[in-house]
Amino acid sequence: MIPELGQWCMVLALLLAGIQAIVPMAGSYLGDEALMRSARPLAYGQCLFLLLAFLLLAQSFVAQDFSVAYVAQNSNLDLPVAYRISAVWGAHEGSLLLWTLILSLWTVAVAVFSRGLPLSFISRVLAVLGLVSVGFLILTIFASNPFLRHLPPLADGNDLNPLLQDPGLIIHPPMLYVGYVGFSVAFAFAVAALLDGRVDQQWVRWSRPWTNVAWSFLTLGIGLGSWWAYYELGWGGWWFWDPVENASFMPWLIGAALIHSQAVTEKRGTLRTWTLLLSIAAFSLSLMGAFLVRSGVLTSVHAFASDPTRGLYILIFLGVVTGGALLIYALRAPRIAGGPPLGWCSREALLLLNNLLLATACAMVLLGTLYPLLVDALGMGKISVGPPYFGNLFYWLMAPLVLLIPLGPLTRWQGDRWADVLQPLRLFAVIAAVAGLLLAWLSGDSSVKSVLGLIGALWVALGTLVFLLRRVARRQPGRPLLSAEMLGMSLGHVGVAIFIIGVMLTEALSIERDVRLEPGQTETIGAYQFRYVSMRHLDGPNYRADEALIQVLVDDELVAEMRPQKRGYRGGQVMTEAAINPGLFRDLYVALGEPVGANEAWAMRLYHKPMIRWIWLGAIFMMLGGLISAAESRLYRRVRQSAAEGAAGAHA
């Protein structure tokens, strides 16, 4: 009964989404206020039914209803309740339902927080979001229905992929989806603005906070994914340039570009068409990510069970959404006035450079990800692109960007003189260079790349400091020291510096050692002595494990006890549960390899990883930066003002 109710909820949501896509849009062209006013209630209704469907699916998991095929495939009687709930989005069908639910939650948020916008505009925004939702619901209901019955019911189910049985994985996908789907708002605003024809700075101001929030969640989602890969895969790495990682990284890069180009368009009125294009691109890349992950076109570590039919469907959907938006862009963008010209020494010019670099980086990742496909399509055989391509190109593409980061905030809009911009930075450039060299020398790391990287990171951090100091020095009485926007920007840039320091030092200084140890033996890495004490067996709810006890000593003083595991799950999969002793300045990491020989001797991998936490700390700073700048009151204040103006104009 419950699965059938769930299906009905999805069908009702589809109907409401269909009406939401058509009626308010028609109303906006007919000037029919009643039709336009239907947009909000339709969005609320759709969200309600999707929420119900989602809860009903969760209920099927909790109640272990193995007559539902999806439940039977992804959980079993032994699976703990927490993982039964996260199993709802543990595979393709359920994660698609979650994706759709999050889309409708975003839609509701737009409907609620857009009271100040002109009715015709918001009707079009909600109609576009409704159309996107229709696409996802058709895919869910007709090609990926999570409520399909498997009759007669199974006595017990399979298991959730053990890789996903982990707290990090409970929250990683939802955060990622919140980010992906969040770009649909900027997309819908851009399409509505294009349809309106009279594109001005207004729509950008309205969509800015949404973009920032979406990007922040995407940052969090990617950071969580990287953290999870680090401790769960047992390789000690944090980024692999895997197609699925790239799929999430491309919208992130374009989202970062969009945040900056929106700032330019909102404040100066330039780069209008570029901002429109980026808004379309960010969401389109999110959709393409879904296609790459779910269609089986590329092989990947964490691809979903792939299905060419679904792939074809997502491709058609992508064609309608992106193709349609780009067609409207091609037809309507010529009407958009160019805005004031760019001066070469101005903040907008620097931000344009930033955008070009980020967009090039994204194109580079796209090319590397799709290259195997391209070569195959051209009949030149099949190949795969390894991390060396990405790592190298990305480093050199980001280097000029890092150089530019401190300059942007210190350069005035419209026009400035290079001498004035660079003058306060000269001293700090020298300090960054000296400190960077010193740091590299102290840490015994001498490759050109990491020395330059360290100098770059310090340059960004000090440049941001200069910006903050100048704010303090020029403080005007009665005005806040820093607007939320400026604070968010500074935090984000400091996050970049922290991230780079983490990456450079981790990559350069990590010590990895593969050893064979018997109980009682000790291996020394730097100042740390790893002593293998004992091994024991233990039984988890749905796995058996070997667990080693390892004591870590510094100068004969115990600093940590670590318990790495090797688990065998019911399905036969073997998982390495690394033991990690985290610290702000270093991680100790032990992963079990294989038993070798008698006496409980095991092959083990021991790592000393300095500064690796800084990678995720940097991501957290960037996320906070994005969220805080979204709270910029100026954006909301002017929305109300301009809405009042708009309303006045409409009545005049």
Added chain:
Amino acid sequence: MNWRLALPLLLFVALGVLLFSGLGKDPKLIPSPLVGKPAPAFAIENLRDPDARVDSAQLRGQPYLLNVFASWCAACRIEHPVLEAYARQGKVRLIGLNYKDRREDAIAWLQRFGDPYEAVAWDIDGRVGLDYGVYGAPETFVVDAQGIIRYKHVGPVSPDVMEQTILPLLAGGGS
């Protein structure tokens, strides 16, 4: 229409065509034209010993798995514990083809993750890989006692694939 503004649309259409072309060619499902044919012969450097060679002619007599792997290949690490477990239990005879890899990287990788291979051929320039139609790592070929390729698996070998496809083929033996 302004062609400059239509450029993104045209690029997108090209991208769409590319993605569509990929759909028909699911990389995991392509049957190799080599299945049922003799495994291409090779005699190349032994990864572990530059002075020795791995000669495909000498591998005959017993069926074996030819596993294409590389240290730069993330998915190889996924399948490695599976291959290792089956090889150590003596259920499969495992020959490695180290594909487009640096020798020191590959040796370090094997030291780190375990080395279950009876022999590892070092295919630095991917020439043997070309003969076998390899388009990426990991790939695994099932070769029978007569040196005939019986099956090709693309992507990581899972316990399922091992139990349901590869072991039955090996049990079917030299027929």
